[in-house]
Every structure is written in C-alpha cells, then in structure tokens.
Amino acid sequence: MLNRRLLMTSLGATTIVALGPSTSLAASIKPDNASALLVIDVQNCFLPGGSLAVKDGDQVVPVINRIAKSFANVVLTQDWHTSGHVSFATTHSGKKPFETIDLPYGKQVLWPDHCVQGTEGAALSKDLSIPHAGLVIRKGSNKDVDSYSAFTEADGKTTTGLAAYLKARKVERVFLAGLATDFCVAWSALDARKADFETYVVEDACRGIDTQGSLAKAWADMSAAGVKRIQSSDIAA
Ligand code: VGL
Ligand code: ZN
Numbered sequence: 545m546l547n548r549r550l551l552m553t554s555l556g557a558t559t560i561v562a563l564g565p566s567t568s569l570a571a572s573i574k575p576d577n578a579s580a581l582l583v584i585d586v587q588n589c590f591l592p593g594g595s596l597a598v599k600d601g602d603q604v605v606p607v608i609n610r611i612a613k614s615f616a617n618v619v620l621t622q623d624w625h626t627s628g629h630v631s632f633a634t635t636h637s638g639k640k641p642f643e644t645i646d647l648p649y650g651k652q653v654l655w656p657d658h659c660v661q662g663t664e665g666a667a668l669s670k671d672l673s674i675p676h677a678g679l680v681i682r683k684g685s686n687k688d689v690d691s692y693s694a695f696t697e698a699d700g701k702t703t704t705g706l707a708a709y710l711k712a713r714k715v716e717r718v719f720l721a722g723l724a725t726d727f728c729v730a731w732s733a734l735d736a737r738k739a740d741f742e743t744y745v746v747e748d749a750c751r752g753i754d755t756q757g758s759l760a761k762a763w764a765d766m767s768a769a770g771v772k773r774i775q776s777s778d779i780a781a
Contacts, residue, residue, distance in 0.1 A: 574780040580617035580715045582694060583608055584722030584729050586672055587622055589658040589665040596658040598724045598751045605671045607749040607776050608721045612674045614779055617715055621694045623659035624682035631690040632657045642755050649699045652690060681706055692728045695735035707739040717742040721749035730762035737769045744772045
C-alpha cells in the first residue's frame with residue numbers, strides 16, 4: 545500500500561505532494577487497554593556472545609524498550625530449560641546442533657545448550673528497560689518437551705496459562721517482539737491466533753535464526769494464519 549499520493553500534472557512534469565499527517569499510515573496503530581506486548585526471550589544466550597546467538601539480536605532491545613512505553617500490558621518470556629534438556633544436541637549421542645530428530649510430539653531441531661534455569665545465559669538482557677511489565681512466563685522447563693511457544697508446549701496440549709491470563713485481563717490484541725522470529729516468536733504468534741487473539745508481529749523488533757529456510761517458512765505460516773506483519777513505526781507512541 546502507498547503511504548503517500550503522487551499527483552501528476554497534465555504537462556508531464558511530476559509533482560510529489562505529501563499529504564498531511566491525517567492521511568499518513570505511519571504510527572497508525574494505537575495500543576489500548578485491550579492490547580498486550582509479548583516480549584519473547586530477550587535473554588543473554590540469544591544475544592551476541594551467547595551460546596545460541598541470534599545475528600544482531602541486541603538490535604531489538606532499544607526498539608522494544610521504545611514501543612513498550614505505549615503498552616499498559618507487557619508480558620516477558622524466558623526460555624527456561626533443565627540441564628540435559630531434550631532440545632539440546634549434547635543430550636543425544638552422535639547428534640550435532642541444528643540437526644533434527646523425531647520425538648513423540650514431532651520433529652525437534654537440536655540446539656546448542658542454552659537458557660539453562662538460573663544461569664547467566666538464561667537471564668533477561670540487562671539492557672531491557674520495561675519496569676511496568678506485569679508477568680514473566682518461563683517455558684521449556686519440562687525436560688522431555690520443548691516449548692518455543694509462550695502459550696502451549698510442543699506436545700500441543702500442555703498450556704503455560706498465558707492465554708487464560710490475557711483473557712482474564714480482557715486482552716484482545718497481542719503484539720509480539722523479541723527472539724527468535726522463526727522459532728519462539730512465530731510459534732507464539734501462531735498459538736495466539738489459535739486462541740483467537742488479533743495478532744501482530746513487529747518485524748524490526750525481532751531477529752531470526754534462519755536455519756534450513758525456517759525464517760521464510762515462519763512468515764508464510766504466520767501470514768496464512770492471519771498474523772499481521774508490522775513495523776515499530778506503525779505503533780503510535
Ligand atoms: C528459541 C531455539 C531454541 C527461541 C528457543 O527463543 O526462538 N529458539 N530455543
Ligand atoms: Zn530453547
């Protein structure tokens with residue numbers, strides 16, 4: 545869609561007229577009390593220098609700090625694994641990170657050890673500045689089941705309670721930001737749709753891992769599920 549209209553003169557010269565703020569699409573979304581920001585896994589392990597570092601992962605932090613000011617409801621998540629977690633390559637002899645295995649609940653990508661409960665790597669970035677966040681959800685704590693999603697574990701049935709919490713708070717719309725776009729952000733966004741929330745992913749407030757085409761697939765899956773892809777500049781301060 546165009547956010548600016550072009551007016552052409554009949555003499556072939558072109559005049560570009562930028563119409564006033566009322567016609568601009570910039571900052572067109574104003575979060576209200578029925579909106580919540582979900583800040584996914586902005587943890588040291590996923591930041592530069594971490595064991596499962598997402599490229600440019602640290603660049604999401606100032607963007608998230610800025611947009612969080614527009615939300616009365618903010619939920620933070622932490623990936624929170626046991627040592628020897630089923631998603632770690634080191635748990636499976638002969639397996640390397642980024643290989644996949646079949647588990648009772650489906651295909652599992654194997655990862656470097658990351659976000660072990662209580663470790664510095666599992667801590668939220670010290671540069672996150674969202675003092676008004678109301679809830680921290682920890683997920684992936686079941687040794688035998690991964691949980692990319694903030695809503696439902698990878699078995700497809702065990703809930704974290706997040707949907708019920710949001711509904712009890714009368715939230716109807718969720719906005720997702722954080723790491724990684726193609727895993728925990730995407731799975732959370734898809735589950736948000738399943739729970740009937742209007743769902744937005746703030747693209748420039750996320751970064752992806754992108755292994756084996758995962759980033760393009762995640763955007764395609766999210767689009768098919770009705771997830772809206774927006775930029776932080778679409779959100780009014
Ligand atoms: C994540 C891989 C493994 C994520 C968590 O936060 O996207 N990715 N565990
Ligand atoms: Zn994990």
